[in-house]
Amino acid sequence: MDNLFKLKNHAIKKSSKYMIKYNLILEDDCITNIIQTVVNKGYKIIFGDFLYDDGYLLNGHSSNKNIIYLSSVWYSHLLLYRHNIDTITAFKITIGHEIAHRKFDDSFKKTIKLPLIKSIKYLSLLSNIKEVHHDFYGCQLFCDSSKQNLITSSKYKEKYNRKQTNKEDKSDISHPSWEQRIKYAKYGSFDRGLLNMIAEDTKVSITPEIEELFDRIMAFYGEIHLQ
Numbered sequence: 001m002d003n004l005f006k007l008k009n010h011a012i013k014k015s016s017k018y019m020i021k022y023n024l025i026l027e028d029d030c031i032t033n034i035i036q037t038v039v040n041k042g043y044k045i046i047f048g049d050f051l052y053d054d055g056y057l058l059n060g061h062s063s064n065k066n067i068i069y070l071s072s073v074w075y076s077h078l079l080l081y082r083h084n085i086d087t088i089t090a091f092k093i094t095i096g097h098e099i100a101h102r103k104f105d106d107s108f109k110k111t112i113k114l115p116l117i118k119s120i121k122y123l124s125l126l127s128n129i130k131e132v133h134h135d136f137y138g139c140q141l142f143c144d145s146s147k148q149n150l151i152t153s154s155k156y157k158e159k160y161n162r163k164q165t166n167k168e169d170k171s172d173i174s175h176p177s178w179e180q181r182i183k184y185a186k187y188g189s190f191d192r193g194l195l196n197m198i199a200e201d202t203k204v205s206i207t208p209e210i211e212e213l214f215d216r217i218m219a220f221y222g223e224i225h226l227q
């Protein structure tokens with residue numbers, strides 16, 4: 001199992017107090033099983049601080065080499081709270097979200113044949129749609145499409161990250177705010193209605209061109225209905 005975990009040097013330093021407990025995660029528990037499932041799908045998970053702010057936030061990202069990077073704080077959460085059902089749920093959806101990035105993002109642009117609109121709002125709309133889709137996909141993949149699980153996961157990360165930063169929960173150019181993600185999860189379906197909500201939140205008007213774009217996006221991703 002050791003090769004499942006690689007920590008960059010600075011991450012090891014930051015997480016050193018948890019490293020002593022390293023072997024705990026190798027117990028045959030739920031977290032280990034999830035990680036094994038992910039590895040069996042051809043992904044590698046690396047914990048560490050790879051982005052400027054992700055060392056102390058529950059963040060993840062992934063690379064085109066099927067590597068899923070999780071912040072070192074995720075590592076400590078898995079050690080300390082691995083029997084907490086909400087931690088497990090948030091972890092599963094985070095991993096599923098990153099798998100969706102790998103599965104869909106490269107072909108998104110090619111398949112959708114994006115119109116040549118270059119406004120920031122439009123780019124933000126597209127990026128937000130991807131993020132929201134990947135939340136739903138992660139929930140479908142690892143949480144039996146449980147709406148409650150997606151809500152729980154979003155609330156878990158929102159609460160922890162807000163505590164860490166002490167900052168207001170806000171959307172950025174590519175990500176919805178946690179409040180918006182919770183609202184979308186409560187809506188429960190990745191469908192045209194949800195795309196309209198995201199358009200409204202990113203302040204993009206629904207023109208015939210956007211309608212047509214949404215048709216192609218839905219044809220590409222397909223609907224996801226949570227229960």
Ligand SMILES: [Zn+2]
Pocket residue numbers: 097101131134
């Ligand atoms: Zn993402």
